[in-house]
Amino acid sequence: LDSAADKVRNLGFHDATALRAGGAVRIHGISKSFGSLKVLDDVELNLPAGSVTAILGPSGSGKSTLLRSINHLERVDEGFISVDGDFVGYSRKGDTLYELKEKEILKRRADIGMVFQSFNLFPHLTVLENLIEAPIEVRGVDREEAVQLAQELLARVGLSDKINAYPRQLSGGQQQRVAIARALALRPKVLLFDEPTSALDPELVGEVLDVIKELARTGTTLVIVTHEIGFAREVADTVVFMENGRILEAGPPARIFTQAEHPRTREFLAKVL
Numbered sequence: 237l238d239s240a241a242d243k244v245r246n247l248g249f250h251d252a253t254a255l256r257a258g259g260a261v262r263i264h265g266i267s268k269s270f271g272s273l274k275v276l277d278d279v280e281l282n283l284p285a286g287s288v289t290a291i292l293g294p295s296g297s298g299k300s301t302l303l304r305s306i307n308h309l310e311r312v313d314e315g316f317i318s319v320d321g322d323f324v325g326y327s328r329k330g331d332t333l334y335e336l337k338e339k340e341i342l343k344r345r346a347d348i349g350m351v352f353q354s355f356n357l358f359p360h361l362t363v364l365e366n367l368i369e370a371p372i373e374v375r376g377v378d379r380e381e382a383v384q385l386a387q388e389l390l391a392r393v394g395l396s397d398k399i400n401a402y403p404r405q406l407s408g409g410q411q412q413r414v415a416i417a418r419a420l421a422l423r424p425k426v427l428l429f430d431e432p433t434s435a436l437d438p439e440l441v442g443e444v445l446d447v448i449k450e451l452a453r454t455g456t457t458l459v460i461v462t463h464e465i466g467f468a469r470e471v472a473d474t475v476v477f478m479e480n481g482r483i484l485e486a487g488p489p490a491r492i493f494t495q496a497e498h499p500r501t502r503e504f505l506a507k508v509l
């Protein structure tokens with residue numbers, strides 16, 4: 237890792253040791269294309285440990301690809317990404333700078349939870365089984381301990397009474413709260429949310445946002461792609477506006493929502509507010 241850190245220093249990034257703070261995410265000059273379509277274009281983002289970042293932007297602007305890159309579900313073409321000090325990176329010429337082995341990626345991914353729009357619970361497993369599967373399989377936690385953690389997490393998302401239910405017996409809001417509890421069961425340092433309330437009926441949005449708000453107080457680094465402007469304003473330290481694979485601007489919500497510099501940001505906000 238140290239020689240990789242040297243290579244990163246040679247790229248002009250000098251603070252390689254600061255990358256090792258728990259839960260910090262550093263995104264440096266990443267680009268990604270699908271065929272001839274450039275989906276991420278020189279994205280630069282620094283997420284301190286424990287920070288809450290909301291990502292806004294029109295459909296197709298690259299928000300999901302950015303989250304998937306952080307979680308190593310996509311391999312970027314260039315730039316580097318570090319999560320909690322472990323980085324992957326590619327040079328501008330496309331040479332590998334530092335690449336994690338698949339096994340390493342799986343291990344790292346366990347530290348980076350992801351919650352999707354569509355809940356993605358295992359339909360054939362009960363709530364409890366959904367929550368204990370990964371801790372036992374990925375972390376090697378024993379069953380008793382996994383069950384105890386599952387009970388704690390279900391209490392935290394207000395669903396203790398649903399422990400033996402199947403996903404189909406739950407409302408969308410309840411399923412999403414279980415999905416959040418399931419992500420937390422791996423004790424992630426970073427939690428990524430991709431439009432976590434977009435598939436919900438309006439009356440169920442609040443209960444999910446309340447759970448995320450609560451998480452924002454616990455020191456887990458959160459990155460949330462959302463169209464819920466009021467929520468972003470209340471919870472995020474930093475709001476990022478993306479368009480065409482680029483970050484057009486980023487800053488504290490108080491500034492972005494009232495005095496965005498970029499006309500495209502203002503235009504977008506006027507539409508969603």
Ligand code: ADP
Nearest residue numbers: 270273275293294295296297298299300301302
């Ligand atoms: P957003 O989440 O902001 O809506 P995405 O990151 O999902 O944007 O997608 C950005 C662009 O990349 C879109 O034009 C989308 O169609 C395209 N894209 C995403 N994933 C793939 C893929 N696996 N193959 C080809 N094109 C993709």
Ligand code: MG
Nearest residue numbers: 299300301430
């Ligand atoms: Mg998306």
